[in-house]
Amino acid sequence: MDEQALLGLNPNADASYQQRALAYFEQLKESPDAWQVCAESLAKGLYSDDHVKFFCFQVLEHQIKFRHGALSAAQQQLFRETLMKWLQTQMMNSQPEKAFIRNKAAQVFALTFVAEYLTQWPKFFFDILSLIGLNPRGVDLYLRMLMAIDAEVVDRDIHHSSEETRRNTLIKDTMREQCIPSLVESWYRILHTYQHTHSELTCQCLEVVGAYVSWIDLSLIANDRFVNLLLSHMSVEVLREEACDCLFEIVNKGMDPVDKTKLVESLCQVLQSAGFFNVEQEDDVDFVAKFSKLVNGMGQSLITSWTKLAKAGDMKNSQETLRALETKVPLMLQLLVHEDDDISANIVGFCYDYLHVLKQLPLLTDHQKANVEAIMLAVMKKLTYDDEYNFENEGEDEAMFVEYRKQLKLLLDRLAQVSPELLLEAVRRVFTSTMQSWQTAPFMEVEVAIRLLYMLGEALPASQGAHFSGDGAKASALQDMMRMLVTCGVSEYQHTSVTLEFFETVVRYDKFFIVEPQHIPNVLMAFLDHRGLRHSSPKVRSRVAYLFSRYVKTLHKHMNAFIEDILSQLQDLLDLSPPENGYPPLLTSDDQLFVFETVGVLIVNSEYTAQRKQALMRNLLDPLMGTFKLLLGKLLLEQDEERQSALADCLNHAVGFASRTSKAFSNKQTVKQCGCSEVYLDCLQTFLPALSCPVQKEVLRSGVRTFLHRMIICLEEEVLPFIPSASEHMLKDCEAKDLQEFIPLINQITAKFKGQVSPFLQQVFMPLVQAIFEVLARPAEENDQTAALEKQMLRRSYFGFIQTITGSGMNEVMGSQGVENIEQVLFTIIQGAVDFPDPIAQKTCFIILSKLVELWGGKDGLVGFPDFIYKHIVPACFLTPLKPTFDLSDAQTVLTLSECALTLKMIHLKRGPEFIHYLQQEYLPSLQVSPDIIQELCQVLQQPDSKVLKSYLKAFFQRAKL
Structure with a gap:
């Protein structure tokens, strides 16, 4: 072998050596007989360097994966013999190979097995077993091979072609016929022999049993000697987690429902008599998490059996299975309320499915009602934040708790389906007692009490408004709780989680305020003062800005008396904050968008005269226009790019804010009817000059274009005089993206005004078409995917434009363009x-x-x-x-x-x-x-x-x- 190239396999080798090693690997892969050199060096142990050994196995892996068919029968025989020789040397070596080499070797054995078991090497397992006996090194490699074979042949997460699937099915069928009993026997011997001396081998073997149990005859594993052995492992600290996982796989195996019930019952009896059901006495949370998963599997298996038997009309067996299921509920509840959330989360599936069973029963027994109540109390307890939760800097643990809370919410929804009355009563009890003493209660209790009220909104089946009308008991209970929420003073509680939950709930049940509008002023104050928009936490301020806009949209009819007050209190939050201010504003520009929209809604929907509405809208928008003119002048003189970008963003915010106020208008309350046309026309006059600004074109054009879209909707034909000059500016020095975004504006005008804009369209038609052709004709880099996509989108926009013109029946627009x-x-x-x-x-x-x-x-x-x-x-x-x-x-x-x-x-x-x-x-x-x-x-x-x-x-x- 090329010794120089092999030096490059060391991770610390320099780049040139590593390149040479890579090239050498490619060369060996392509060579028809290079694998033999690698095979020989492995069989004879010629190299001690781990990276070289791994490299040799990689060459063999490539050979068996992609070139196996090219080998002669003699070469295939040599390949097999080499692997067995290597295996033999491993059992005699004083030091075991590193784990990564053993894993790679196991993978090569597995690939060879898949390629040859059905044809050339039917005695694969017998050869391996007779060679290794009970040698620990050999057993380790044998178990790794079995897991690698599982990955190649069984693992459902790995995608296989239809041909591979057929081959894998045949391999499993043949294994079942020829060697599975022998393999199971070998597993038993390994588990029995090494349980006290080699815990890592025992754990590996348990993993193998768990992997294979899904497709082999269960009676080979689910018998007294095997199960007793597994249960003895459950009492050994280093083995019990793996034993738990193995039992979980056994329980999860698909089988006849009556047999499954018997299996689960016998397993439970043994576990219970061995003391495993005393969860409170167990300190090892990792083990209890595994045990919780096992109980979840047993519970869900019983539910699946019950469902099948009930569907088949087998009353006798379904009743027995239901009885068996009920006896597991106390253990399920212990695990559900466990202080460790992972343990609790692992049992939620069983709990959810059990409630589904109860939902299907015609009548609940007192015992089942008690179970429902116990689950309810457990969910309420577990929804509570713990002391360690970091609200200011949420990390992975916090994200996991949020996910866990979502699972608990599903349980709450399911509880509401089983017994809405019970849930309502339970929440009412918790909520009322907490709100009566909120001043002295810890934040997590106060938060969860309000959270439960919030969750009822989705859990109890009713449309929003129906929560406070119709069904008397429910309506009055919710109404009582809402009244208590807004009058007990809890909005003053000094914790962000409570504050946010208060506002979320007020907005979720905004229809309550239609029934009892006398509470609106107090809630408005909370929104506007230190509890809401002026809270010390930016997170709270941001969320409240959005929630306030929703609250006002629903209840603006009841706010007429307070509009002037609200507007004066919001005044400083509406300021456009120029970049040179140097201090951070209370609200971000995104939050301010909601506030501008809210003010728009209040003005437009007020009972004021059109004249008064116009004055209020002018008060709102004039400062924006003034600042805009000032900043645009500064931008034209500014040389520093960073400052240019900050100014352009600020200008864009001004346009965005004005745009957002226009969302308040509707068909019933148009801009014209409210007397506000003049204000918005002034805005147009103010904003349009930004289109010809030579710097920061993309940002400014984008903002003004969005404003024009809004004005076409709001101002009707009054906007038309502005369109020609706006179009002229937007067609100057434009890129593909500019044009692509400009065309929808023209399409909107065409579709809305049709004949009215025909003269303008005739005038702009060819300049626009030529601008498009010019951009499309620009050369681009061959591999520039972004440019290619932009051109494709522009082409689509162009054809869309022509379609709009022709579809609007304005054939004169094209017809007048000259032949x-x-x-x-x-x-x-x-x-x-x-x-x-x-x-x-x-x-x-x-x-x-x-x-x-x-x-x-x-x-x-x-x-x-x-x-x-x-x-x-x-x-x-x-x-x-x-x-x-x-x-x-x-x-x-x-x-x-x-x-x-x-x-x-x-x-x-x-x-x-x-x-x-x-x-x-x-x-x-x-x-x-x-x-x-x-x-x-x-x-x-x-x-x-x-x-x-x-x-x-x-x-x-x-x-x-x-």
Whole structure:
């Protein structure tokens, strides 16, 4: 072997040596007999360096994986003998190989087994077992091989081809017939022999039993001698976690429901008599977590058996299984309330499924009702935060608790399905007692009490409003709790978790305030003062900004008397904070968006006159406009890039805030009716100059473009005078992305105003088209995926634009562009339909072509257009589907073919027999289509139902492509 190259295998070798080692590995992989050198060096132990040994096994792995078929029978024999020799040397070595080498060796043995067991090496296991006997080194490698074989043949998480799946099934069937009893016997001997001397081998063997039990005859394992051995391992500290996992796999095996019940029951009796059910006396939480998982598996297995038996109508056995299940509930409850959340989380599945069983029973016994109540109390207890939870800097532990809480919430929802009355009563008890003494209660108790009230909203089946009407008991209980929440003063509690839960709950049950509006002022104060928007925690302020907007949207009708107060209190939170202020604002710009929207909602929905609304809206937006002008002037003079970026962001926020206020308007309360048109027109005048700002173009254009979209919706035709100059600025020095984002604006104007904007569209049409062509024609790097994607999206946007123009019935927009320009545009549409393998764009192009045929293809259509139909549109309808990139198994492509069919249908509608004659006599013969197929196609084309043509064309092109 190349000793110099082998030096590069050392992780500390320099880069050139490592490169050489890599090249050498590739060379050995490709060489037909290099594996023999590696095999010999392993069998004879020529190298002591671990990395070289690993390297040799990698070469063998490649050989067996990819070149096994190329080996002669003699070479295959040599391969097997080499592996066995290596195995033999391992048992005699004074030092065992490193774990990573043993794992790689086991993988090579497993791959050899998979390749040869069914043909050349049926005695694989017998050869291994007779060689290793009970030698600890040999046993270790044998167990590693078994796990590697499990990964290759059984593991369901690994994707296998259908051929591999067939092969694996055959291997398992053959193993079951020939050697599984011998393997099981070897496992028993290993477990029995090494349980006190080699705990690591015993654990490995338990893992093997757990892996194989799912597909072998269970009676080989689930018998007295094996189970007793496993149970004895449960009492040995170093073995019991693995023994637990092994028992879990045994319990999880699919089997007849009656047999499964018997198995679980016998297992439980033995575990109980051995004292394992006394969970409180066990200090080892890792073991209890495993035990909890085992109990969960037993519980769920019994539930599966009960479900099957109940479905089959086997009353006797289903009753017995239900009784067995009920006896496990006390243990389940012990584990559910365990202070360690991992232990508790492991039993939630059993608990959830047990409640599902109770839900299906016609009547609950007193004992079952007591179980429901116990689960309820356990969930309430476990929902509680512990002292260590870090609210300011949430890490992995906190994230795990949040996930665990989600599981508990599912249990609570399920409890509500089983017994809504019980749940409501339990929550009411906890909530009332906690709220009566919130001043002295720890934060976690106060938080969980409010949290439970919050959770009832989803757990109890009712629409939002129905929580406070209809069903008397429930409505009054919720109403009582809400009244207590907002009057007991708990909003003053000094802990962020309680504060947030208070506001979340107030907003969840905002309909309560419609029933009892007298509480609104107090809650408004909480939102506006140190408890809410001025809280010391940024996290609370941020969340409250959003929740306040939701609260106001629901209840604005009840706030008329307080609007002026609210606005004056919010005044300083509405300031646009320029970057040079130097102190952080109370709210981030994202939070401020919600506040601006909230103020908009209050003004627009108030009972004020239009004049007053206008004055209030001007007070809100004038400061934004003033700051905007000031900052835009600064930006034009600013040289420093970082400062430019900060100023541009600030300008963008100003536009965004103004934009957000406009969301308050509706069909009932339009900008015009509220007298606010003038204010927003002033905003437009103020913001549009930013479009011609030479620096930070992308940020500024994006903000102003969004504002224009909003104004087209809100201001109606009053916005139109601003569109031409805005468009002119946006079409200057633009990139693909700019254009792609500008086109939807033009589409929006076209679709909304149609004929009103026709003169403007005629004027802007060619400049826009030329700007698009210019960007598309720019050369780009061959491998620049981003540029390629941007161009594809721009092309789609362009075709979408043409589709909007043609679809809005404004044929004069294109018709007025002069012959050369029209031709240029038409050719791009043909090109889009035929040349670019993008089914989304192709579909749009055929929709356009069909529309143009409808507009211009008749007797009095556009001069010269019929000629264009026959020379270009008809060929496009046939050439596109014949392209190799036109994939008829793709759903988008099939939609394109449908539009293609509709285009042909439209041509026939407009040109009649002349079109059929052209297809029969000229075009289809030029494609070498046989006369009978031409006849058939033309007949289908003349049928009134376009569905027939769509189906026919699909079959026609599928045939043509064979």
